[in-house]
Amino acid sequence: MSKTSNIMRLALLQLKGSKDKVANVQNAVTKIEAAVKEHKPRLITLPECFNAPYGTKYFREYSETIPDGYTSQQLSNLARKHQVYIVGGTIPELGENDAIYNTCTVWSPTGDLVAKHRKMHLFDIDVKGGIRFKESETLSAGNDFTIINVDGHKIGIGICYDIRFEEMARLYRNAGCEMIIYPAAFNMTTGPLHWELLQRSRANDNQLFVVTTSPARDTSAEYVAYGHSMVVNPWAKVQQSASEGEEIVVADIDFSEVEQVRQQIPVFGQRRLDLYATERKAK
């Protein structure tokens, strides 16, 4: 598809969650309506696990099938009604064989599901005195890379912990992506040190835009999200970022910056592919 425009307006919705699924989804609906009315974005992003509390004991209870579940239907209707792309954060998905996935849905302006990305790297960490989390207690990992095409621009999709795996971002870059979107929910242990660093690293390594959307910070929640949803440009500069509470971040992406950086610092063509490679394996 040829590029119809180099400018794309994004709205990142940093949303507060609760244990009430319908209230969470309705909050997203209200904020999407407000973002459309006030800012007219082309693409809207939502946070990781925006319709449920983020915790392994909750994933099965809150899980839904895609695309016929309640949350999917709401996002599909909104995308069609407002003719926008929605990168629908993530929800716990009830998949084949009763498996649960942490899944991002992407909706086109016709309301169609254009992609579904299941988190590939499960968040299993144990930081002494900090945080222990083991998504693999209840979740299964996805096995597929996901690239969408919006107005001729290729955009890779990852989810939170996926950002730590530079090979995944490299494969998206190799496939021609100009942006990677990660719905994410870093925490108060790893967020302060790694959140911005990882985004700027992936942007700098691959000379593309990195976009993250976090839940708002709620210090009364069992899992306290870091917040600070962010857009990093291909120069690895933070173009825009949220604070900690509920917020809509509006960013005008100029995709011509991707080509500028790639021409001026041409590392992609200077790699020693005679000596090393990052290659996707056939499944």
Ligand SMILES: O=C(O)CCC(=O)C(=O)O
């Ligand atoms: O990598 C991290 O520090 C946080 C990852 C995370 O919270 C997640 O994958 O949901």
